[in-house]
Amino acid sequence: MADAPLAKDLIALTKPRIISLLLVTTVAPMYVAGVPSVLTVLLVMLGGYLMAGGANAVNMYIDRDIDDVMARTKLRPIPSGRMHATAVLAFGVGIATAATWMLAVYVNVLTAALALAGFYFYVFIYTRWLKRSSPQNIVIGGAAGAFPPLVGWAAVAGQLDLTAWLLFLIVFYWTPPHFWALALNKQRDYGNAGVPMAPLVWGEEETIAQMWWYSVLLVGLTVLPVAFGAFGPIYLVSALVLGGLLLWGVWKVRAAATPEARVKPSWWVYGYSLLYLALLFLAMAIDRRVFA
Numbered sequence: 001m002a003d004a005p006l007a008k009d010l011i012a013l014t015k016p017r018i019i020s021l022l023l024v025t026t027v028a029p030m031y032v033a034g035v036p037s038v039l040t041v042l043l044v045m046l047g048g049y050l051m052a053g054g055a056n057a058v059n060m061y062i063d064r065d066i067d068d069v070m071a072r073t074k075l076r077p078i079p080s081g082r083m084h085a086t087a088v089l090a091f092g093v094g095i096a097t098a099a100t101w102m103l104a105v106y107v108n109v110l111t112a113a114l115a116l117a118g119f120y121f122y123v124f125i126y127t128r129w130l131k132r133s134s135p136q137n138i139v140i141g142g143a144a145g146a147f148p149p150l151v152g153w154a155a156v157a158g159q160l161d162l163t164a165w166l167l168f169l170i171v172f173y174w175t176p177p178h179f180w181a182l183a184l185n186k187q188r189d190y191g192n193a194g195v196p197m198a199p200l201v202w203g204e205e206e207t208i209a210q211m212w213w214y215s216v217l218l219v220g221l222t223v224l225p226v227a228f229g230a231f232g233p234i235y236l237v238s239a240l241v242l243g244g245l246l247l248w249g250v251w252k253v254r255a256a257a258t259p260e261a262r263v264k265p266s267w268w269v270y271g272y273s274l275l276y277l278a279l280l281f282l283a284m285a286i287d288r289r290v291f292a
């Protein structure tokens with residue numbers, strides 16, 4: 001198709017917009033863990049892009065049947081008929097293999113192993129298994145998206161410590177409010193595709209109650225590294241302000257009495273969740289490197 005050449009489709013298979021935030025949560029921890037060279041940062045960004053991009057392409061191979069049914073995804077390269085499923089699988093596995101080799105040879109083996117673990121978790125535990133079988137899919141499967149801070153940390157420190165695992169947990173607890181805010185507004189799509197997302201299985205009110213408690217846990221957890229002396233006042237104030245806004249947004253969703261009244265605040269929470277995570281991780285790096 002003239003308006004969608006192959007290169008454009010290959011990039012679309014990697015879900016570049018999602019990767020941009022994954023890379024923020026990879027690179028910021030590198031500056032928390034130490035003082036990385038520009039070359040290490042660039043290598044980790046390239047390796048991280050190829051690994052997450054490969055995972056996303058394999059996700060589109062496995063999900064080609066449901067992507068074909070959902071309005072949000074039906075124009076992707078496979079359901080729209082522009083690419084062969086097998087070619088997409090080969091592309092995904094190919095770039096993830098390149099990433100594994102690159103990270104192992106030019107960064108270190110632990111970094112490569114953690115990134116590959118993220119790939120397997122997302123492809124097999126989330127996409128292949130839990131996404132279609134349980135409303136807890138994005139809670140447990142969401143751990144895949146929490147690997148990037150470990151990857152960045154290991155690239156600089158060569159090992160993992162308590163702060164690295166706290167960063168993993170922050171992304172882990174962030175995922176339910178991030179995703180369910182979107183899922184509340186995409187129930188028809190998921191219903192048509194037979195994907196058991198929480199709002200469909202538990203109902204909206206239970207899902208929103210869980211979003212609230214995950215957000216409370218998240219904000220509590222973001223403050224915890226300060227108690228361990230990992231961060232100072234710049235980060236603490238940022239975490240409290242950013243977290244306060246998140247709680248305010250989720251509370252607005254919870255306070256809305258009808259599904260119609262929830263549409264606006266839940267879209268807000270979804271959009272804000274992206275800004276929240278980016279700014280929180282940025283604040284960590286700034287706190288450690290600029291004000292240390």
Ligand code: HEM
Pocket residue numbers: 017018019020021022025072126137138139141142143144145146171175178179182274277
């Ligand atoms: C199991 C975990 C997750 C699930 C199920 C999930 C699901 C989604 C979905 C369905 C979208 C909408 C995409 C679209 O409109 O095509 C989205 C958007 C997005 N997600 Fe997540 N997400 C998860 C974790 C993450 C993580 C860990 C990150 C990064 C740290 C992330 C970053 C983003 C970004 C940046 C967008 C906006 C993309 C855009 O505007 O095109 N997500 N997510």
Ligand SMILES: CC(C)=CCC/C(C)=C/CC/C(C)=C/COP(=O)(O)OP(=O)(O)O
Pocket residue numbers: 015018051052053055056059063073114115116118119122127131144145147148151
């Ligand atoms: C370290 C490393 C390589 C980690 C990889 C982890 C990774 C790619 C996380 C992304 C999470 C994500 C985009 C989920 C989308 O949900 P979905 O697949 O249900 O969305 P869809 O309906 O848009 O396909």
